[in-house]
Amino acid sequence: MTDVGDPLHKEGWILVFQDEFDEPTLDPAKFSPYGLSHWKNKEEVKAVYEIRDSCIVLQLPNDKQRVSAIVTGMRDGLHRYGDDLGIDHHDRAFMNLVTKYGYFEVRAKVAKGSGLNSAWWMIGFENQKEQNAEIDIFEMVKIRNC
Numbered sequence: 001m002t003d004v005g006d007p008l009h010k011e012g013w014i015l016v017f018q019d020e021f022d023e024p025t026l027d028p029a030k031f032s033p034y035g036l037s038h039w040k041n042k043e044e045v046k047a048v049y050e051i052r053d054s055c056i057v058l059q060l061p062n063d064k065q066r067v068s069a070i071v072t073g074m075r076d077g078l079h080r081y082g083d084d085l086g087i088d089h090h091d092r093a094f095m096n097l098v099t100k101y102g103y104f105e106v107r108a109k110v111a112k113g114s115g116l117n118s119a120w121w122m123i124g125f126e127n128q129k130e131q132n133a134e135i136d137i138f139e140m141v142k143i144r145n146c
Contacts, residue, residue, distance in 0.1 A: 002130050003131070005126075009133065010060070010103060013103050016097075016099075016102075017072075017097045018032070019031070020054050021054050021055055021056045022051075022054050023051065024051060025051070026049075026051075026056070026070060029096060030072060030096050030097070031070045031072060031096065032044055032070065032072075032094065032096075033047035033049070033070055034046055034047070034071070034074070034075060034091070035052065035069025035070065035071050036061075036069075036074070037046065037072070038074075038076045038087045038088060038090070038091050039087070039099055040088055041088060042091075042141050044065075044066070044067070045067050045069070047068045047069055048060070048061050048068050048133060050066060051069065053067055056070070058070070058129050072096045072097035072098075073094060073095045073096060073098045074091060074093065074094055075094075075095075076090055076091060076093070077091035077092075082129060102145075104137070106120055106137070108138070110140045117139065117140070117141045118138075118139075118140050119136060119137075119138060119139040119140070120136075120137040120138055121134055121137070121139070122134070122135040122137060
């Protein structure tokens with residue numbers, strides 16, 4: 001493995017958010033285990049995960065679980081990319097990390113298997129549907145070999 005130096009100190013930057021995943025559960029002051037929860041039933045979007053060896057391991061334990069995601073900010077109507085999206089229920093808004101600029105770093109491995117999509121997305125905190133934005137830091141889709 002390549003030496004990454006001191007991951008918590010970068011010259012010219014001030015650290016404002018980090019998680020080393022060294023507790024048995026997610027820190028609710030940083031993350032929610034419900035990804036875009038207002039669009040679906042909460043149980044459909046609740047992350048299934050375990051924390052081991054200072055890593056969060058997101059899982060899809062069965063064929064009914066389609067998404068396993070954690071988020072740092074959420075409010076009703078966020079990421080409304082189409083007029084046909086109806087809000088399933090109301091969730092309390094929270095903004096654990098909402099920033100306009102910054103330096104972001106992650107170390108990640110993607111899942112093995114056909115048809116799985118592993119990604120790190122940054123979704124804008126837009127106020128109107130037309131402001132919808134998404135930056136895909138990485139998105140890997142595993143496609144079955146034919």
